[in-house]
Amino acid sequence: MASQLSQSLPVLEVDETSAPLGTPVITFDHVTKVYPAQPNKPALNDVSLQIFAGEFLFLVGHSGSGKSTFIRLLTREIKPTEGKIYVADEDLTTMRNWRVPYLRRNIGCVFQDFKLLPNKTVFENVAFALEVIGKSRHVIKTQVPEVLRLVGLSEKLNSYPDQLSGGQQQRVSIARAIVNRPPLLICDEPTGNLDPQTSRGIMDLLERINRTGTTVLIATHDREMVDNMRRRVIALDRGHLTRDQDRGVYGFDV
Numbered sequence: 001m002a003s004q005l006s007q008s009l010p011v012l013e014v015d016e017t018s019a020p021l022g023t024p025v026i027t028f029d030h031v032t033k034v035y036p037a038q039p040n041k042p043a044l045n046d047v048s049l050q051i052f053a054g055e056f057l058f059l060v061g062h063s064g065s066g067k068s069t070f071i072r073l074l075t076r077e078i079k080p081t082e083g084k085i086y087v088a089d090e091d092l093t094t095m096r097n098w099r100v101p102y103l104r105r106n107i108g109c110v111f112q113d114f115k116l117l118p119n120k121t122v123f124e125n126v127a128f129a130l131e132v133i134g135k136s137r138h139v140i141k142t143q144v145p146e147v148l149r150l151v152g153l154s155e156k157l158n159s160y161p162d163q164l165s166g167g168q169q170q171r172v173s174i175a176r177a178i179v180n181r182p183p184l185l186i187c188d189e190p191t192g193n194l195d196p197q198t199s200r201g202i203m204d205l206l207e208r209i210n211r212t213g214t215t216v217l218i219a220t221h222d223r224e225m226v227d228n229m230r231r232r233v234i235a236l237d238r239g240h241l242t243r244d245q246d247r248g249v250y251g252f253d254v
């Protein structure tokens with residue numbers, strides 16, 4: 001059954017015309033993930049790829065294709081069944097548990113549902129990300145207003161999440177994700193709850209963050225966004241990496 005499935009999948013298309021140079025931030029080396037509940041259906045199946053410092057790329061695929069699994073492997077929420085994963089020079093498959101919080105300091109995460117703390121102000125939500133890693137009050141007082149200026153929310157420091165629009169809430173969550181200046185920003189459906197115009201503003205912001213040197217990986221179903229932006233696209237289909245394309249398009253019927 002599994003081999004029949006893989007035979008019916010498209011062959012991986014790789015655009016080799018302008019391979020990026022430099023240091024890989026992320027390496028997947030023949031990664032397979034099988035959840036015990038679905039032993040015959042790998043969530044990821046022999047995935048190999050590299051993502052380089054400063055790239056901006058989309059991870060696309062139907063529901064259940066393995067995007068969340070890919071992200072959860074990167075943050076070491078889960079471990080692969082087979083294969084190796086490196087983030088910078090760290091081998092996540094052999095990393096000791098005590099090192100995982102240090103890995104996560106280097107990865108900012110943004111989610112579809114913002115995950116803001118409702119009883120904290122905008123300033124406090126962002127400050128909290130620095131407090132939990134032991135940053136001083138001085139650092140917090142300098143960096144939080146600075147990052148909120150970058151995301152265009154200087155006027156909203158004292159507002160609570162429920163006083164903000166969806167787009168503004170997503171900006172707070174982006175500010176929180178980057179306030180510690182991680183080299184890698186992962187966004188899981190960042191525009192999933194937003195209208196097209198607001199989504200465009202969020203993507204502009206993510207591109208601006210990318211231009212400061214941050215590597216940005218966005219898992220999305222947002223066909224229009226992917227088609228308009230023409231950045232690198234990695235496509236998953238039933239756990240297989242089926243496409244890795246520079247200046248790609250969404251490429252699935254939705």
Ligand SMILES: Nc1ncnc2c1ncn2[C@@H]1O[C@H](COP(=O)(O)OP(=O)(O)OP(=O)(O)O)[C@@H](O)[C@H]1O
Nearest residue numbers: 035037038043061062063064065066067068069070
């Ligand atoms: N904890 C789990 N236990 C068992 N199977 C799982 C688990 N998490 C995911 N799966 C299965 O692994 C496959 C990939 O799921 P995954 O959540 O990674 O896909 P996805 O592309 O992120 O989907 P979506 O776009 O709906 O979030 C699916 O078949 C799913 O049912």
